[in-house]
Amino acid sequence: MSARILVAEDDEMQARLIRVYLEREGHIVQCVHDGRMALERARTGWPDLLVLDVMMPAVSGLDVCRILRAEASRIPIMMLTAQSTETDMLLGLDLGSDDYLTKPYSPRELAARVRSLLRRTREPAATPPAAITVGNLVIDTARFEVHVAGQLVALTAKEFAILTVLAAEPGRVFTRPEIIDHAFGLDREVLARTVDVHVMNLRRKVQQVPGESRCLLETVYGRGYRIVDPRDAGR
Structure with missing residues (x-):
C-alpha cells in the first residue's frame, strides 16, 4: 500500500531513519524540519499521511495539528513525542491527531503503525451501506x-x-x-x-x-x- 508521507521531525538523523524505513515499505517520503514547512507542505494536499513531531522550531507539532484540523484538513496525523504521560497523549488526540507514538520507539513499530493507519483510512474492514x-x-x-x-x-x-x-x-x-x-x-x-x-x-x-x-x-x-x-x- 504505497502512500505519499510527509515526515516533520527537527532531528535530521531521526528523520532520515524514519525515511529509510518508510521507503522500504514502498512509500514516497518527504522530510521537513520545522512546523512552518510542515504546514506549507500539508496545505498543498500532497501527503496521504503526516508523521508529526511535537517539539519543533517555528511552529510546534501541536499547533500544526490544531491549525490543520481548524482548516478541516483530513490528512491522517501520527504524532511523535518524548512526552509519555497520558495527559500529553490525550492533548494530541483532542487536537485531532489519529495516532500517537512516544520516544524512544522502534522504527519498525512506526512503520507498522503507518500501515495500520493507512489501512484504516483507506480500506474499511467491512462494507457499510452507502x-x-x-x-x-x-x-x-x-x-x-x-x-x-x-x-x-x-x-x-x-x-x-x-x-x-x-x-x-x-x-x-x-x-x-x-x-x-x-x-x-x-x-x-x-x-x-x-x-x-x-x-x-x-x-x-x-x-x-x-x-x-x-x-x-x-x-x-x-x-x-x-x-x-x-x-x-x-x-
Missing part, C-alpha cells in the same frame, strides 16, 4: 462525509470510524473495548480513555449543529456509548 441516517445525521461512507441538519461536519478518520460504528446500530450500547475493536483495529493497543476523548469531540461537533430530529450521542455510565434515534428517545 449512507447511514439517524435523525438529522447522515453519514456518507463512500464520500467520507458527515452531514448534520444538512451542514457538513469535519471529522478526523477515527471520529468518523467511531461515529459509523455507533450509527450503524442506533440504540445499541457499545463498550469501549468493542469500539476499539471495530474502529481502531485489533492490531494495536488503545487506551479506553482515548475512546472517551474521541467521543467527547464527536459529541461537540455533531450536537452543536442546531436543528430538529437531532440524534443523541449518549454515555451509558458503566457500560459505554450509544447513538439514540430521536424518534426512540422518549420510549
